[in-house]
Amino acid sequence: MSAVKAAGVRVALDRKPILHGVDLAVAAGSWHAVLGPNGAGKSTLLRAIAGILPYAGEIQVGGQDVARLAAKHRARLLAYVPQQPQLPGDMTVGEYVRLGRTPHLGYLGVESRDDRAVAERALHRLDLAGFAARRLGAMSGGERQRVVLARALAQQAGILLLDEPTTALDLGHQQQVLDLVDELRATEGLTVVSTLHDLSLAAQYADELTLLVGGEAVARGSAREVLTEQRVAEHYGARVRVFDDGEGRPVVHLTRPRPSPGGPN
Ligand SMILES: Nc1ncnc2c1ncn2[C@@H]1O[C@H](COP(=O)(O)OP(=O)(O)OP(=O)(O)O)[C@@H](O)[C@H]1O
Numbered sequence: 194m195s196a197v198k199a200a201g202v203r204v205a206l207d208r209k210p211i212l213h214g215v216d217l218a219v220a221a222g223s224w225h226a227v228l229g230p231n232g233a234g235k236s237t238l239l240r241a242i243a244g245i246l247p248y249a250g251e252i253q254v255g256g257q258d259v260a261r262l263a264a265k266h267r268a269r270l271l272a273y274v275p276q277q278p279q280l281p282g283d284m285t286v287g288e289y290v291r292l293g294r295t296p297h298l299g300y301l302g303v304e305s306r307d308d309r310a311v312a313e314r315a316l317h318r319l320d321l322a323g324f325a326a327r328r329l330g331a332m333s334g335g336e337r338q339r340v341v342l343a344r345a346l347a348q349q350a351g352i353l354l355l356d357e358p359t360t361a362l363d364l365g366h367q368q369q370v371l372d373l374v375d376e377l378r379a380t381e382g383l384t385v386v387s388t389l390h391d392l393s394l395a396a397q398y399a400d401e402l403t404l405l406v407g408g409e410a411v412a413r414g415s416a417r418e419v420l421t422e423q424r425v426a427e428h429y430g431a432r433v434r435v436f437d438d439g440e441g442r443p444v445v446h447l448t449r450p451r452p453s454p455g456g457p458n
Pocket residue numbers: 206207209211229230231232233234235236237238
């Protein structure tokens with residue numbers, strides 16, 4: 194069954210058409226990466242799936258029409274991590290992560306011991322246990338990115354929408370975050386839809402990829418099917434070599450231009 198399904202999705206921003214009829218089907222418990230050059234419409238597609246942008250066409254999450262879901266119900270089904278979240282600088286890390294529990298609170302909005310335990314576990318999982326009392330305004334870019342992920346995990350939704358979740362992270366934390374998301378996918382059946390600029394990382398973690406160009410899906414399939422040298426050159430305007438990592442997954446390397454014959458060595 195598809196946990197996320199989009200059919201013929203069209204979005205216009207400021208009356209400019211951005212998505213031109215995008216289809217997507219993400220199997221429950223799988224990881225789908227949406228790739229594409231700058232401005233292709235990746236974030237727009239994720240925001241439409243998150244139910245925070247008007248669209249034409251059809252989007253279903255967990256079998257329900259996302260446009261018809263009340264915000265609280267939607268937040269129990271899916272957690273969305275934007276590329277550049279606006280964070281209240283004077284809120285503490287702990288307070289912010291506990292906000293992830295809001296859709297689960299009862300009528301009076303009182304946190305239970307369980308709510309606090311879930312938030313604490315999310316902090317711990319993202320290496321933030323020692324930061325709970327720190328103000329968000331005093332965190333580095335990568336630390337803030339992990340805080341936003343911790344809040345999304347605290348939400349305990351079955352579908353995770355991640356817009357460039359690793360851009361501000363160092364190598365170790367990139368791996369830690371992607372491994373953690375993958376572990377949750379494998380053990381708790383989480384469905385993940387993420388944009389990723391790093392094509393090799395997308396190939397490592399995603400089960401299926403969609404390549405979006407100019408608001409249209411131009412390729413879809415496994416990393417091996419989608420990430421060919423020719424396609425990357427055509428759509429990204431980049432010189433690349435694509436290698437096999439030894440386990441059947443492509444690794445995409447940028448290459449320098451070859452020196453012209455007779456030019457300086
Ligand atoms: N409010 C807006 N009004 C008009 N155009 C917009 C608006 N917001 C975004 N756009 C345009 O929509 C297009 C798609 O933007 P989007 O952020 O979805 O691309 P993206 O694929 O996520 O890009 P990137 O890789 O750079 O993050 C871009 O050309 C962008 O300039």
